[in-house]
Amino acid sequence: NAGVTQTPKFRVLKTGQSMTLLCAQDMNHEYMYWYRQDPGMGLRLIHYSVGEGTTAKGEVPDGYNVSRLKKQNFLLGLESAAPSQTSVYFCASSFWQALAKNIQYFGAGTRLSVL
Amino acid sequence: SQQGEEDPQALSIQEGENATMNCSYKTSINNLQWYRQNSGRGLVHLILIRSNEREKHSGRLRVTLDTSKKSSSLLITASRAADTASYFCATDRAGNQFYFGTGTSLTVIP
Numbered sequence: 558n559a560g561v562t563q564t565p566k567f568r569v570l571k572t573g574q575s576m577t578l579l580c581a582q583d584m585n586h587e588y589m590y591w592y593r594q595d596p597g598m599g600l601r602l603i604h605y606s607v608g609e610g611t612t613a614k615g616e617v618p619d620g621y622n623v624s625r626l627k628k629q630n631f632l633l634g635l636e637s638a639a640p641s642q643t644s645v646y647f648c649a650s651s652f653w654q655a656l657a658k659n660i661q662y663f664g665a666g667t668r669l670s671v672l
Numbered sequence: 673s674q675q676g677e678e679d680p681q682a683l684s685i686q687e688g689e690n691a692t693m694n695c696s697y698k699t700s701i702n703n704l705q706w707y708r709q710n711s712g713r714g715l716v717h718l719i720l721i722r723s724n725e726r727e728k729h730s731g732r733l734r735v736t737l738d739t740s741k742k743s744s745s746l747l748i749t750a751s752r753a754a755d756t757a758s759y760f761c762a763t764d765r766a767g768n769q770f771y772f773g774t775g776t777s778l779t780v781i782p
Contacts, residue, residue, distance in 0.1 A: 561714070588768060590770075592772070598774065599760065599774040599775055600715075600760070600772035602769055602770070602771075605768070605769060616769075647714055649714075649715075653768075658722070659764075661717065661762075661770070663714030663715045665714050666712075
């Protein structure tokens with residue numbers, strides 16, 4: 558049982574390049590989330606998904622796209638990377654629980670630098 | 673905008689002492705959660721307290737919630753070097769989204 562796995566762990570991009578971050582979970586969770594973590598800012602939600610084939614915008618969605626074609630995978634895409642997207646990206650997943658008692662399980666993170 | 677704000681931003685204590693960190697939030701919630709993040713790792717869930725609860729314990733952790741003041745506190749008793757980490761509160765918002773605070777960085781000195 559691997560939990561939540563993110564690939565890659567590190568990546569350096571040049572401004573304007575594109576890339577996809579992959580998140581995979583083996584816990585059969587309905588919900589999946591993508592966050593970015595910046596110094597002094599805590600975690601901010603980029604996009605999330607409440608089930609296969611559905612996605613929704615979070616707090617800071619601009620410059621990112623996502624897809625959830627399979628229940629276990631949640632992809633985060635950067636079409637044209639900008640230096641402001643330098644950050645550590647975390648994926649999380651959870652079961653649905655009434656009254657928002659979702660407990661999130663996090664991956665180890667992807668450290669992205671955009672030059 | 674951030675929903676949760678933790679204070680202090682950083683805390684340094686001796687092993688064996690208690691550590692207290694606080695979280696304030698802005699809007700009504702269904703529950704509040706605390707997570708720990710070790711350096712370079714993902715967050716790990718510690719404890720959840722529901723809006724109709726005032727106090728909850730889990731091992732050396734004690735969490736309180738005051739919905740009238742929109743605040744929560746996390747107390748770690750008899751701290752250990754292994755407790756060195758950042759601690760975040762998380763509150764729910766509409767649409768199955770969660771706000772995370774900016775975190776408290778705890779250093780426990782052996």
